[in-house]
Amino acid sequence: MPSSCKSIVLAQRPNDHIEPDTFRVEESSVPSEASLKDGEVLFQSNYLSLDPAMRGWLNDTRSYIPPVKIGAVMRGNGVGTIIASKSAKFRAGEEVFAMCGWSEMAVLKEDVVEKLGLPSNGTMTDSLGVLGMTGLTAYFGILNVGKVKKGDFVVVSGAAGATGSVVGQIAKLKGATVLGIAGSDEKCKWLVNELGFDDALNYKDSNFAKSFRAATKQLIDVFFDNVGDEILDLALGRAKAHSTFVMCGGISQYNTKNAQGPKNYLMIVSMRIRMEGFIVFDFEKEYPAARKELAQWLSEGKIKRQETVIKGGITKMPEALRALYDGVNTGMFCTWSLGTSANNVKANC
Numbered sequence: 323m324p325s326s327c328k329s330i331v332l333a334q335r336p337n338d339h340i341e342p343d344t345f346r347v348e349e350s351s352v353p354s355e356a357s358l359k360d361g362e363v364l365f366q367s368n369y370l371s372l373d374p375a376m377r378g379w380l381n382d383t384r385s386y387i388p389p390v391k392i393g394a395v396m397r398g399n400g401v402g403t404i405i406a407s408k409s410a411k412f413r414a415g416e417e418v419f420a421m422c423g424w425s426e427m428a429v430l431k432e433d434v435v436e437k438l439g440l441p442s443n444g445t446m447t448d449s450l451g452v453l454g455m456t457g458l459t460a461y462f463g464i465l466n467v468g469k470v471k472k473g474d475f476v477v478v479s480g481a482a483g484a485t486g487s488v489v490g491q492i493a494k495l496k497g498a499t500v501l502g503i504a505g506s507d508e509k510c511k512w513l514v515n516e517l518g519f520d521d522a523l524n525y526k527d528s529n530f531a532k533s534f535r536a537a538t539k540q541l542i543d544v545f546f547d548n549v550g551d552e553i554l555d556l557a558l559g560r561a562k563a564h565s566t567f568v569m570c571g572g573i574s575q576y577n578t579k580n581a582q583g584p585k586n587y588l589m590i591v592s593m594r595i596r597m598e599g600f601i602v603f604d605f606e607k608e609y610p611a612a613r614k615e616l617a618q619w620l621s622e623g624k625i626k627r628q629e630t631v632i633k634g635g636i637t638k639m640p641e642a643l644r645a646l647y648d649g650v651n652t653g654m655f656c657t658w659s660l661g662t663s664a665n666n667v668k669a670n671c
């Protein structure tokens with residue numbers, strides 16, 4: 323076991339984009355087993371999740387969760403191994419999910435640690451993706467908020483990401499027709515050829531607006547928004563009367579202080595649109611049942627996933643978070659916390 327470990331702390335709040343001086347690396351000695359109190363574990367992270375919402379946690383504004391304090395370890399989820407335990411719930415050597423922050427090693431209270439509970443074809447990182455927060459967000463967003471049903475025409479923005487890719491596949495399982503919007507031709511091909519979306523459009527194409535109008539002639543029953551901006555405006559313009567807009571996120575606006583809302587908002591009135599925001603935590607009591615169903619779909623091959631893993635260790639986290647907004651990931655995005663290679667790799671599973 324190493325004698326020291328690294329953490330990434332918030333050094334200063336960014337104005338818009340994450341800058342090299344937004345975070346700093348801190349090194350400390352690894353806590354000893356003897357220093358653990360009852361109910362605590364010593365956790366070593368193997369993979370740390372990268373999530374768009376992290377940018378919002380750096381702003382000192384009112385939100386669904388308090389901002390990360392200056393000088394505090396950056397908030398985040400990870401999967402890893404229990405190195406030592408004074409908890410009756412976890413034993414040394416066990417692989418777990420934890421709200422561990424951006425730390426190679428951390429002393430954690432047992433209530434922020436969870437067993438993985440993976441299906442036979444599951445991998446550790448599924449607990450950060452399809453069976454983790456993004457999979458649950460997709461599940462509750464499209465089923466509980468979107469109330470998708472057979473025959474619906476569903477459009478998903480951010481469709482090749484961790485959340486969007488699962489949203490579209492669940493909608494297909496429920497008998498909907500699904501159009502995905504993503505940022506490259508390669509991502510669009512993956513959505514249609516691998517995940518079974520009916521159609522996909524690259525929003526970076528110069529004729530995107532025209533293609534979008536052509537692809538949505540039948541008008542939208544459910545729009546699942548991860549992005550905001552022009553795509554949301556276009557979708558409002560193609561909304562069916564009494565359609566539902568599931569407001570999951572607006573990644574296009576996260577790196578700016580003055581987020582812009584839709585210009586086309588009067589369509590909400592004329593088309594009597596139900597536009598509803600949600601936070602996955604609202605459904606916490608229902609997580610076990612949702613995870614069970616997602617795990618079932620995963621084991622039956624009804625839901626597929628891909629992940630992008632950045633190697634190079636925990637110090638890559640700030641740079642990787644910045645790159646998330648440039649669309650470097652397909653599916654779930656994480657950093658291999660204990661890696662030593664300087665190469666970035668893309669891993670498909």
Ligand SMILES: NC(=O)c1ccc[n+]([C@@H]2O[C@H](COP(=O)([O-])OP(=O)(O)OC[C@H]3O[C@@H](n4cnc5c(N)ncnc54)[C@H](OP(=O)(O)O)[C@@H]3O)[C@@H](O)[C@H]2O)c1
Pocket residue numbers: 372373374375455456459480481482483484485486503504505506509548549569570571572573574575600601602603646647648649650651652653654655
């Ligand atoms: N409400 C909740 O409880 C909840 C929980 C989790 C996540 N979320 C939200 O869900 C959304 C997706 O999160 P995720 O974790 O699944 O991330 P993700 O989709 O895996 O990754 C982000 C993707 O967004 C796309 N993107 C970035 N900037 C964009 C822009 N300006 N316009 C269009 N697309 C852009 C990029 O793909 P392209 O190559 O396609 O551009 C990027 O790969 C985010 O808005 C997040 O905040 C909400």
